[in-house]
Amino acid sequence: MLNDQAHLNPKLFDDDIEQVPSRNGYGEGLVLAADANDQVVALCADLTESTRTEEFAKKYPNRFIEIGVAEQNLAAVASGMAAAGKVPFITSYAVFSPGRNWEQIRTTVCYNNQPVKIIGSHAGISVGPDGATHQALEDLAIMRALPNMVVVCPCDSIEAKKATVAIAKNSKPSYLRLSRSDVPVITTESTSFEIGKAEVFYEGKDVAIIACGQMVYRALLVAKELKEHGISIRVINNHTIKPLDQKTILKAAEETRAVVTVEEHQIHGGLGAAVAELISQNFPVPIKIIGIEDRFGESGEPEELLEKFGLTTENIKKAVLQVLRMKEK
Amino acid sequence: MTLPDSAIKHLELKANEIRQDIIKMLLEAGSGHSAGPLGMADILTALYFHILHHNPHNPDLADRDRLVLSNGHICPVLYTTLAHSGYFPVSELKTLRKLGTRLQGHPHRGSLPGLETTSGPLGSGLSQSCGMAYVAKMDQKTWRVICLMSDGEQEAGNTWEAVMFAGKNKLDNLVGVIDRNNIQIDGFTEDIMPLEPLKDKYESFNWHVVDIDGHNFQSIHDAFDLAKTIHSKPTLILAHTTPGKGVSFMENKYEWHGKAPNKQEAEEALTQLRHIEEAIRHA
Numbered sequence: 001m002l003n004d005q006a007h008l009n010p011k012l013f014d015d016d017i018e019q020v021p022s023r024n025g026y027g028e029g030l031v032l033a034a035d036a037n038d039q040v041v042a043l044c045a046d047l048t049e050s051t052r053t054e055e056f057a058k059k060y061p062n063r064f065i066e067i068g069v070a071e072q073n074l075a076a077v078a079s080g081m082a083a084a085g086k087v088p089f090i091t092s093y094a095v096f097s098p099g100r101n102w103e104q105i106r107t108t109v110c111y112n113n114q115p116v117k118i119i120g121s122h123a124g125i126s127v128g129p130d131g132a133t134h135q136a137l138e139d140l141a142i143m144r145a146l147p148n149m150v151v152v153c154p155c156d157s158i159e160a161k162k163a164t165v166a167i168a169k170n171s172k173p174s175y176l177r178l179s180r181s182d183v184p185v186i187t188t189e190s191t192s193f194e195i196g197k198a199e200v201f202y203e204g205k206d207v208a209i210i211a212c213g214q215m216v217y218r219a220l221l222v223a224k225e226l227k228e229h230g231i232s233i234r235v236i237n238n239h240t241i242k243p244l245d246q247k248t249i250l251k252a253a254e255e256t257r258a259v260v261t262v263e264e265h266q267i268h269g270g271l272g273a274a275v276a277e278l279i280s281q282n283f284p285v286p287i288k289i290i291g292i293e294d295r296f297g298e299s300g301e302p303e304e305l306l307e308k309f310g311l312t313t314e315n316i317k318k319a320v321l322q323v324l325r326m327k328e329k
Numbered sequence: 330m331t332l333p334d335s336a337i338k339h340l341e342l343k344a345n346e347i348r349q350d351i352i353k354m355l356l357e358a359g360s361g362h363s364a365g366p367l368g369m370a371d372i373l374t375a376l377y378f379h380i381l382h383h384n385p386h387n388p389d390l391a392d393r394d395r396l397v398l399s400n401g402h403i404c405p406v407l408y409t410t411l412a413h414s415g416y417f418p419v420s421e422l423k424t425l426r427k428l429g430t431r432l433q434g435h436p437h438r439g440s441l442p443g444l445e446t447t448s449g450p451l452g453s454g455l456s457q458s459c460g461m462a463y464v465a466k467m468d469q470k471t472w473r474v475i476c477l478m479s480d481g482e483q484e485a486g487n488t489w490e491a492v493m494f495a496g497k498n499k500l501d502n503l504v505g506v507i508d509r510n511n512i513q514i515d516g517f518t519e520d521i522m523p524l525e526p527l528k529d530k531y532e533s534f535n536w537h538v539v540d541i542d543g544h545n546f547q548s549i550h551d552a553f554d555l556a557k558t559i560h561s562k563p564t565l566i567l568a569h570t571t572p573g574k575g576v577s578f579m580e581n582k583y584e585w586h587g588k589a590p591n592k593q594e595a596e597e598a599l600t601q602l603r604h605i606e607e608a609i610r611h612a
């Protein structure tokens with residue numbers, strides 16, 4: 001059953017639920033963060049409008065820096081600005097930042113421990129027609145592997161806004177993963193958000209589905225549908241991939257003893273891997289990881305691609321039944 | 330060599346036909362890039378119908394010239410030119426960016442015959458071209474490598490790493506072409522990140538540089554011919570082009586970098602291109 005305390009969108013299960021790309025929430029959040037702290041600056045690599053950094057650039061032209069098509073420079077200049085006291089947000093598509101500039105992020109941001117905020121828009125297969133070169137499916141893995149890095153993947157635009165405001169204040173290197181295409185708005189302004197704190201959106205005891213990004217919505221649809229078939233599912237919105245909310249996840253493992261993870265990312269190295277590492281070392285239970293099965297994406301419409309690459313409610317249901325069978329053995 | 334008028338007219342008509350097909354395919358796709366492809370239609374036409382040593386019926390021809398498209402987002406012009414030269418059916422152009430297509434939103438090597446490499450992420454095409462040209466020299470091959478780049482990607486550090494490498498290794502079998510159209514996504518290049526003096530920069534890295542009007546077939550022909558005579562240096566063709574060439578409301582507008590025309594805009598664009606076609610026929 002839905003967790004009332006999560007204050008989710010009352011239209012959650014309606015067909016006409018509002019859909020907004022999570023990058024829009026970032027754009028709003030950045031302006032809020034900048035209003036609150038005059039040390040916030042933003043740097044962009046020739047993608048100001050599509051990463052939604054434009055509102056900030058208009059409101060604070062003196063705090064906006066255009067870097068051009070130069071993502072390595074983007075990360076390292078930001079590190080220097082952080083060293084000189086600023087809170088820099090750097091924005092591009094996730095394949096380019098943190099894709100192309102990974103080592104600059106590793107050394108100049110993480111090893112230096114500078115509070116640079118890396119905003120990777122256009123992550124996931126739902127980027128659509130641009131095709132595989134522009135669909136970041138490995139970004140969680142490469143960011144999660146870095147010491148000092150905080151990794152957040154919001155489930156909708158409202159959460160993206162809150163996450164933006166939160167990482168502006170956390171004094172740490174941080175990565176925020178965003179979507180290009182429309183995503184159902186499942187939370188409300190009243191839904192609580194805290195970095196490192198996973199939220200139970202749907203209460204249940206038979207199986208736990210741990211998801212991030214727009215997959216949380218699909219997990220909720222599955223929970224509602226299977227409830228009618230007598231299967232009680234707990235849905236956890238795990239927006240922070242690092243640091244992982246060990247308490248909430250291990251509690252779910254102990255109480256349900258069957259876990260499914262869902263993410264719009266390679267099955268290797270992302271949310272599923274993080275959860276499996278935690279569970280297998282502390283409280284081993286059957287687990288199924290749903291994501292992109294070790295391959296590149298392709299051109300197509302977002303919905304067609306989510307379907308083709310198996311990020312569907314059908315597949316989530318199948319995995320739920322599988323882990324249920326595994327735990328019964 | 331002066332090209333006969335008939336040859337120039339033939340190329341101009343071909344480029345015009347390619348521009349019309351670019352508009353049609355972008356309309357059908359509903360997304361994609363307009364300005365760059367229209368601006369580079371003359372150079373791609375000259376390459377595939379006049380300059381390159383290649384065989385559409387044998388894309389793997391061992392001694393073919395290698396055409397590397399570094400700025401992969403202008404692939405609508407490459408796809409259209411490849412189709413018109415016979416690499417695959419022209420009818421397939423309408424599948425651009427659709428699920429299951431061989432015409433991916435950005436070029437994917439192996440998806441479609443005639444693509445030497447995958448591209449889209451800017452700034453790495455020249456490095457790959459250097460690798461190919463280096464091997465051609467190692468193995469004493471006669472083929473050339475032509476690397477098409479955008480001006481926007483001259484902002485990428487990777488480009489300059491390759492510029493240095495090519496200069497150091499005297500890759501005179503490599504021809505770089507920059508689509509100098511002065512636009513990128515956020516605005517005009519000289520506002521976003523000034524690139525000038527681009528010619529001097531390449532020359533200081535041991536390149537031979539020729540400035541040309543990228544819409545003049547005689548100049549395009551001459552530049553690639555000249556490159557054959559330059560020894561111990563790679564050649565850069567700095568091609569001054571008009572983004573959106575042939576469609577008045579797209580010309581020199583950076584807003585048209587990454588946008589496809591809607592139905593009404595496509596009709597207007599095609600009307601204008603057909604007028605140009607008539608003018609070429611009656612010249």
Ligand SMILES: Cc1ncc(C[n+]2csc(CCOP(=O)(O)OP(=O)(O)O)c2C)c(N)n1
Nearest residue numbers: 046365449450451479480481512513514586
């Ligand atoms: C490494 C990298 N960073 C960012 C992008 C996103 N992007 C696509 S085209 C482009 C720049 C456009 O400038 P130019 O290549 O000159 O484009 P055109 O003249 O065709 O409009 C950018 C930043 C990219 N493709 N690759």
Ligand SMILES: [Mg+2]
Nearest residue numbers: 480481512513
């Ligand atoms: Mg340009």
